[in-house]
Amino acid sequence: MTSKSTSRVERLVLAIAIAMVVWAVVSGYDGLLAAVGDHSVVLGSFLVVIAVGELFRVRMPSGRVAAPVATGSALALALLGPVYNRADLDVSSGVVTLVLAAALVLAMVIRKALKRSTEWYLVAARTIGATVTAWLVRIGSDGGHGVWAWQVNAERPSWLVAVVMLLAAAVGLYIDLVLTALVRARRKGLPGAVTLRDELGEAQALTLGVLAAGPLVAFLAPVIGLAALPLGLLPMVLTYVAVRRYTNNRATYRQTIGTLSRLTEVAGYTPTGHAARVAARSVTIARVLGMHAQEIQDLEYAALLHDLGQVGLRSPIPEGATVMTSPDDQRRIASEGARIVRRTEVLDHVADLMERQTTPFRHVREWGEQIPVESRIIKVANAFDDYSHGRADQASVDAALERIHLGLGYEYDPEVVEALIRTVQEQRI
Structure with missing residues (x-):
């Protein structure tokens, strides 16, 4: 619907x-x-x-x-x-x-x-x-x-x-x-x-x-x-x-962060609209999961800036798809982006969410590590956009969901993936 x-x-x-x-x-x-x-x-x-x-x-x-x-x-x-x-x-x-x-x-x-x-x-x-x-x-x-x-x-x-x-x-x-x-x-x-x-x-x-x-x-x-x-x-x-x-101040603040998130697009590191799509998908997933408004706000900011660390790369990743890179490279990109955001001195929590976005879900399941649900959401939303190449046709969406299911419970939180599927189904009705 x-x-x-x-x-x-x-x-x-x-x-x-x-x-x-x-x-x-x-x-x-x-x-x-x-x-x-x-x-x-x-x-x-x-x-x-x-x-x-x-x-x-x-x-x-x-x-x-x-x-x-x-x-x-x-x-x-x-x-x-x-x-x-x-x-x-x-x-x-x-x-x-x-x-x-x-x-x-x-x-x-x-x-x-x-x-x-x-x-x-x-x-x-x-x-x-x-x-x-x-x-x-x-x-x-x-x-x-x-x-x-x-x-x-x-x-x-x-x-x-x-x-x-x-x-x-x-x-x-x-x-x-x-x-x-x-x-x-x-x-x-x-x-x-x-x-x-x-x-x-x-x-x-x-x-x-x-x-x-x-x-x-x-x-x-x-x-x-x-x-x-x-x-x-x-x-x-x-x-x-x-x-x-x-509300106007909030909108202006959101526009400022949105502009900063497009830095990687302008520099040619990520596809056009990638950050905005990941943020929109993350917010929708968070609402399905019943998260509070303040949590959703921080999640949206973190999702918009999740690829900011790519500006420190010597050469761009093909199609900006961090999901295709090694775990070490993913962690370095996330850490660099979090370091940049922490310099603002007002978005420390957002930086924390960005830094933990690459942590596999198995760390929670096997070792009991505390990974914020916001970071798990960004991980799933980013993977979905990377695997689908930002396209919304049924073949691309199904292919992306299939790739995500291969890492279900290992890389990705099953509850978050289930919420992702619900958002996709709602778009199709």
Whole structure:
């Protein structure tokens, strides 16, 4: 299955979101007309902010895509109760769903016109999550207003209302994250638990900022009215800016290392694209094995630079295929590359991974030597690219896998090879 195909999970998420919108139309059409008449400015403001927020997404290093402004605004709309003193924004959860769906569809049309990625499953997951939050805060007696009857009539302490709102927002937000993770896992052929861990842990500060935005807007609204929307979202927006700057810095750092990795290609020591292919394959294998994001980052850097030691050779290896050289030559190349990287004084761990990449797996099996799994992955990914000569046709791939199987358990870690086979099979589907 490729990332462009539509998985069964993705179709299910889209179907649930569509069913919620249809239900909202059927059950809340009259309420929508009344709400638009009574609260047109408020609902229109939320529609615009959600749509604009969807245009400003941030893509994390793992590939996770977040739209914090849109998500925070959607949760705020679901939680919003009193707006102007004693005048309530008395709308049903169906109205919340319809306003949110209209805003997100508008944003997707604009993104399509701007030739940006649409990724409808993100919109569907966001719709489901915010709708669930709207349902939760409207459960209960007191005329069906749920927790809002507590706030308006002062029958409950405000801190308890805040806790209820926070929990309701958390349920909706984490439903969004779980659905998104499941779709990404199916699209990329990765373990669901690993993808979910990335979703929940990679940008926790951003997630917490989104979670707090809705209740903050809801509590500010009775005091300052519609101005609560920009003021309540401000802390989350600042967090978004910080995370965006972090991801840009990571991308720049990655580009710098990628440029350095091409030194051997420019000098004629390795084939064009070899380092990038080994790095991409290594990262995919690591994700199949369930490695953490920080481990994958160091692995990618080490894989990009794994052949750097070849610049010290007097004459290039034929086709740059280190797998064809003697074990002593392989160790010298790896050691020289690690020595160069250690001079940066910030990539010592990456240098260690590079230095151990040539160690045969039998050292682990027979002598109990500790070889980092990252180094074992690089060894397998490099051998696969060397044996296949960088080609992706079935004959070249099968020939490469056959050569690797000859060294299974001796040169190569069987678990890593199994993960390699899974990545190859996913590409063929």
